[in-house]
Amino acid sequence: FSGSERYLHRAHQVIPRGVNSSRRAVLRPTPLAFTGARGSRITDIDGNEYVDYVAGYGPMLLGHQPPEVVEAVRTQLAVGVLYGGQHEAEAELAERIVRMVPSAERVLLNVTGSEAVQAALRIARAATGRRKTVKFEGHYHGWIDPMTANGPGSPAGTGPAPRPVIAADHDVVGPEILVCPWNDPEALAGLLARHGADVAAVIMEPVAVNGGNLWADDGYLATARRLCERHGCLLVFDEVVTGFRLAPGGAQQRTGVTPDLTVLAKALGSGFPISAVAGRAEVMRVAEHTIGHAGTYNGNALSVVAANATLDVLEAGQDSLYPRLDRLTGQLADGIERLAARHGAPLQALRAGALVRLHWDAPTPLRTYADTLVGRTAPLRDFSEHMVRNGVHARETGLWYVSAAHTDDDVDRTLAAVDRALTAVSS
Ligand code: PMP
Numbered sequence: 001f002s003g004s005e006r007y008l009h010r011a012h013q014v015i016p017r018g019v020n021s022s023r024r025a026v027l028r029p030t031p032l033a034f035t036g037a038r039g040s041r042i043t044d045i046d047g048n049e050y051v052d053y054v055a056g057y058g059p060m061l062l063g064h065q066p067p068e069v070v071e072a073v074r075t076q077l078a079v080g081v082l083y084g085g086q087h088e089a090e091a092e093l094a095e096r097i098v099r100m101v102p103s104a105e106r107v108l109l110n111v112t113g114s115e116a117v118q119a120a121l122r123i124a125r126a127a128t129g130r131r132k133t134v135k136f137e138g139h140y141h142g143w144i145d146p147m148t149a150n151g152p153g154s155p156a157g158t159g160p161a162p163r164p165v166i167a168a169d170h171d172v173v174g175p176e177i178l179v180c181p182w183n184d185p186e187a188l189a190g191l192l193a194r195h196g197a198d199v200a201a202v203i204m205e206p207v208a209v210n211g212g213n214l215w216a217d218d219g220y221l222a223t224a225r226r227l228c229e230r231h232g233c234l235l236v237f238d239e240v241v242t243g244f245r246l247a248p249g250g251a252q253q254r255t256g257v258t259p260d261l262t263v264l265a266k267a268l269g270s271g272f273p274i275s276a277v278a279g280r281a282e283v284m285r286v287a288e289h290t291i292g293h294a295g296t297y298n299g300n301a302l303s304v305v306a307a308n309a310t311l312d313v314l315e316a317g318q319d320s321l322y323p324r325l326d327r328l329t330g331q332l333a334d335g336i337e338r339l340a341a342r343h344g345a346p347l348q349a350l351r352a353g354a355l356v357r358l359h360w361d362a363p364t365p366l367r368t369y370a371d372t373l374v375g376r377t378a379p380l381r382d383f384s385e386h387m388v389r390n391g392v393h394a395r396e397t398g399l400w401y402v403s404a405a406h407t408d409d410d411v412d413r414t415l416a417a418v419d420r421a422l423t424a425v426s427s
Contacts, residue, residue, distance in 0.1 A: 063405020114142025138369025212372025
């Protein structure tokens with residue numbers, strides 16, 4: 001890893017922390033510097049090749065360099081990168097999203113997931129004339145200030161940003177954001193009974209991926225939907241991770257519960273920066289008159305054609321790609337748990353579509369965000385380091401993204417590496 005270390009030293013001279021964004025999270029044995037990636041594999045500056053489960057933190061649902069996306073971008077590049085006005089591919093993309101995502105009737109584009117969350121909350125405020133937002137413990141909605149509260153990635157020491165404080169009864173003592181425990185219908189009902197008249201949006205990850213891959217309990221999403229209707233609040237699904245990954249229509253297709261607004265990003269662009277807010281026409285109408293929607297790079301042609309090519313592959317793969325992803329992810333998660341049992345390691349692999357979340361020393365079943373935090377401990381970091389040393393690029397948080405480019409051979413190699421890593425950590 002000497003090349004990666006040399007690179008990091010150089011970067012430290014000019015970049016705080018030596019790397020931009022949370023990519024630094026794969027820390028052990030050292031933050032890796034990469035030179036190339038194709039399919040399910042990624043190569044570092046020292047020439048080590050890894051089976052990649054970081055997948056750019058989610059966007060690479062089709063693997064690295066999917067040929068259809070590369071071709072679309074190359075073609076676009078030949079005619080022009082940015083259009084300062086409209087272009088046909090933009091409406092085509094919105095049409096595809098409307099076709100695929102059950103609750104989508106109108107679509108606005110942004111660049112990052114965080115921005116699209118902000119746009120969704122603005123739309124909700126404008127549509128309801130209310131100010132407050134309800135979010136859930138452990139759910140992550142990007143790094144815009146008000147939404148960083150009480151989730152993974154909450155920045156410490158950033159001064160007086162609007163951070164709520166949770167009181168003992170899980171009610172809020174914050175100005176605008178109310179934090180509610182996940183999978184607790186009574187808590188949500190109580191919160192909305194007290195504050196509902198001021199609440200514009202109830203925002204959630206419909207599967208709490210960042211909170212540890214915690215599925216909603218049976219009936220919970222439907223209850224949330226009903227409560228929102230009763231109190232006149234808009235239900236917002238943050239499907240930045242689950243969108244296109246759990247199914248072509250995301251978690252809302254898998255669960256059958258539809259929100260008023262949906263936030264999409266990551267897999268949408270296969271790594272080209274693009275995000276979207278989609279919603280019911282009646283709600284999205286406010287974006288035509290009441291609020292603005294800006295962003296120099298919104299709808300930029302390179303990202304839009306990358307997204308069109310991506311969604312074409314995903315739509316066509318409804319009956320083949322998704323069952324295959326399910327099968328591979330199942331083999332991976334089951335294989336990890338089988339090996340863990342053989343080694344006597346307290347390791348669980350929770351699945352959500354083409355996602356696996358590893359938990360170490362956590363209760364079974366995991367019910368709450370606090371339970372999942374138990375699993376984000378030193379043994380998982382040690383285990384992840386040994387995975388990297390054995391040719392598997394895996395985040396120390398335990399969140400593994402499976403892609404359509406992964407093969408049976410990749411899963412076999414990965415499980416062999418898991419076996420070696422478990423031997424190493426238990427010795
Ligand atoms: N919502 C969820 C559920 C996410 O996981 C993320 C990013 N991990 C975001 C929003 C923010 O997206 P971005 O990093 O593109 O701003």
